[in-house]
Each structure stands twice: as structure tokens, then as C-alpha cells.
Amino acid sequence: MDRLAEAVQSGDRAALARAITLVESSLDQDRHDAELLLEQLLPAAGHSIRIGITGIPGAGKSTLIERLGIQALNSGHKVAVLTVDPSSEKSGGSILGDKTRMTLLAAKPQAFVRPSPAGVTRGGIAARTRECVYLCEAAGFDLVIVETIGVGQVELAVAGITDILLLLLLPGTGDELQGMKRGSMELADLVLVNKADGPLRNVALATVADYRQALRLTRQPRPGEGVEVIAVSALEDQGIAEVLQKLFQLHQKRRESGALAARRAEQCRDWLWQAIREAFLESMVGKISPQDRVAELEQEVVAGRMTASLAARQFVNECAGHGSGDVA
Numbered sequence: 001m002d003r004l005a006e007a008v009q010s011g012d013r014a015a016l017a018r019a020i021t022l023v024e025s026s027l028d029q030d031r032h033d034a035e036l037l038l039e040q041l042l043p044a045a046g047h048s049i050r051i052g053i054t055g056i057p058g059a060g061k062s063t064l065i066e067r068l069g070i071q072a073l074n075s076g077h078k079v080a081v082l083t084v085d086p087s088s089e090k091s092g093g094s095i096l097g098d099k100t101r102m103t104l105l106a107a108k109p110q111a112f113v114r115p116s117p118a119g120v121t122r123g124g125i126a127a128r129t130r131e132c133v134y135l136c137e138a139a140g141f142d143l144v145i146v147e148t149i150g151v152g153q154v155e156l157a158v159a160g161i162t163d164i165l166l167l168l169l170l171p172g173t174g175d176e177l178q179g180m181k182r183g184s185m186e187l188a189d190l191v192l193v194n195k196a197d198g199p200l201r202n203v204a205l206a207t208v209a210d211y212r213q214a215l216r217l218t219r220q221p222r223p224g225e226g227v228e229v230i231a232v233s234a235l236e237d238q239g240i241a242e243v244l245q246k247l248f249q250l251h252q253k254r255r256e257s258g259a260l261a262a263r264r265a266e267q268c269r270d271w272l273w274q275a276i277r278e279a280f281l282e283s284m285v286g287k288i289s290p291q292d293r294v295a296e297l298e299q300e301v302v303a304g305r306m307t308a309s310l311a312a313r314q315f316v317n318e319c320a321g322h323g324s325g326d327v328a
């Protein structure tokens with residue numbers, strides 16, 4: 001692990017890829033090695049701008065990331081891209097699609113692109129992605145972009161590992177504003193309407209106006225920060241430089257105000273509690289089957305025979321009983 005840590009820190013992309021594979025592995029021995037590796041690399045992490053990009057499939061996230069990435073490379077940054085795809089977690093397949101490979105960006109020596117792993121379950125895909133962000137940072141990448149699909153839990157998880165969340169929308173809002181219902185708007189720090197080109201340009205501009213209006217009406221403003229809505233064309237490279245500049249400015253502003261440190265501290269607290277819950281459940285495996293037992297209790301709660309708090313206490317007591325039995 002010492003040698004791998006060293007290679008990662010020297011910026012060796014192949015070593016970084018190996019380290020990520022290790023972190024994503026669900027084998028016990030690999031997990032053990034991954035913890036050792038992360039422990040060594042953690043002090044070198046934390047120094048990047050972490051950007052999350054969310055939106056429905058086809059919104060143009062990968063195309064946009066590739067543009068942003070190349071732009072950032074040209075101004076001297078090192079760019080890493082990770083994807084979080086819940087469909088690959090469940091089925092082993094991906095709905096983020098082919099563009100996720102971002103071949104133009106991936107070909108650049110100062111960039112690193114890592115598509116979502118298939119079948120990661122242990123510890124959850126978000127926890128693993130957070131660790132991958134740390135690895136990228138330790139390898140010297142100072143801009144880390146995480147692509148994900150705009151669906152509730154995953155989006156929340158990505159907001160929980162990044163500094164700034166960017167919501168990418170399509171022109172044309174129809175009856176309901178995309179994302180408004182799902183709460184994406186509450187999480188977004190910057191909203192882009194993509195594909196503002198060709199015949200869709202005017203629709204995109206109208207969409208921008210709609211969202212500006214809607215955000216004014218619905219969103220609780222963060223102190224000193226409005227959420228901007230901007231029209232871009234990832235395909236034609238329109239507005240991309242402006243977006244990158246805004247991201248950097250927002251990041252700097254938050255760093256200076258202390259908001260960034262506060263956000264990261266809160267994320268770490270959530271991460272820890274999540275890990276404690278998982279470690280606790282995992283420690284029960286082999287004694288009782290937590291999933292099955294919780295499923296049984298769930299039925300009791302759903303049927304109205306038990307309150308959730310009583311069921312939880314019972315579960316914990318059973319776990320504790322099994323735990324002490326093991327020690328004795």
C-alpha cells in the first residue's frame with residue numbers, strides 16, 4: 001500500500017485507477033487495504049474544487065463536463081471526473097450512457113475520467129465516491145467533477161460530497177418545471193439551461209426566464225447568494241467559460257466566508273453517522289440477518305401493530321444480545 005500511495009501522490013493515473021478499483025471492491029481484504037491506503041492519502045486530500053452536476057438523462061451533463069473540463073485544463077487545472085449512476089448499482093448496467101466516457105477529455109494527460117462502477121453496494125455508492133474524490137485530490141487533481149442523475153437520493157448524496165451543485169436543465173418546461181418537484185432546486189447552487197442553440201435557442205431563453213421567476217418565488221435565498229440561471233450550449237461551446245468562471249468565483253467566495261468549511265464539516269458529520277450505522281449493521285452479519293429482521297419489523301410497523309421507536313429498540317436489544325453472547 002505504501003508503494004501505491006506513493007504512486008498515486010506522484011500523479012500516476014494508472015495507479016489512481018488501481019486505487020479506485022481497490023476502494024470500490026467489496027472483498028474483505030481489499031477493503032482492509034483500501035482503508036490503509038486512504039489513511040495514508042487523506043492528509044493530501046481536500047484541496048480541490050468539488051463540483052456536482054445533476055440533471056435528467058440526455059440533458060447534456062457529460063457533454064458539458066467535457067467542455068468545462070477542457071476549458072479548465074487550458075487554464076492550467078488538473079481535472080478528474082467521476083460518475084455516480086444508481087442504475088449501475090442495482091443492475092450492473094448504466095443509464096448515464098456512452099458519452100460518460102468523455103473520450104476527448106480522457107485523452108488529455110492532465111485529466112482523469114472514471115465511469116461509474118457496476119455493482120458497488122458495500123457502504124453505498126456515495127461513500128465510495130467520496131473516497132474516490134479524496135484519491136483524486138491526493139493525486140493532484142484540483143477540480144473534481146461528479147456527474148449524476150437527477151433523482152432524489154443519489155442527487156442528495158452527491159450534494160453531500162461536493163462543494164457546489166450544478167443543475168442542468170433542458171429547454172422547455174412543459175406544465176411543471178423540471179426538478180421543481182423533486183427538490184433539485186433546493187440543492188442547486190447554479191442552474192443551467194443547456195441546448196440553447198439552433199431551433200431551441202429561443203425556447204431555452206424563455207426557460208431561463210421561467211426559472212429565474214420560479215426561483216425568486218420559491219427558493220429561500222442563502223445569505224448573500226442568489227441562484228443564477230444561465231443559458232448555455234455545451235455542444236456549441238457557448239457560455240461554458242462563463243460558467244467555469246462563476247463556479248470558481250462562488251467557490252472562492254464561500255472559502256473566504258467560511259461557508260465552504262462549514263459545508264464540508266457538516267458533510268463529514270453525516271458521512272460519519274452513515275458509516276457508524278453501516279458498521280453497526282455489518283457487525284451483526286453472521287449473528288442475525290439485519291435486513292431480514294428489519295423487514296419483519298417493518299411489517300409490524302406498516303400494519304400498525306408496533307411503533308417505529310419500539311421496533312427500533314427491540315432491534316437494538318436483539319443485536320446487543322447477540323453481540324454480548326459472542327463475547328462471552
Ligand SMILES: Nc1nc2c(ncn2[C@@H]2O[C@H](COP(=O)(O)OP(=O)(O)O)[C@@H](O)[C@H]2O)c(=O)[nH]1
Nearest residue numbers: 057058059060061062063099194195233234235
Ligand atoms: N443541441 C444540443 N445538443 C446537445 C447539447 N449538449 C448535449 N447535447 C446532446 O444531447 C445528447 C445527450 O448528451 P449527454 O451529454 O450524453 O447527456 P447526459 O445524459 O446528461 O450526460 C447527446 O446526443 C449530445 O450530443 C447542446 O448544448 N446542444
Ligand SMILES: [Mg+2]
Nearest residue numbers: 061062096100
Ligand atoms: Mg452522461
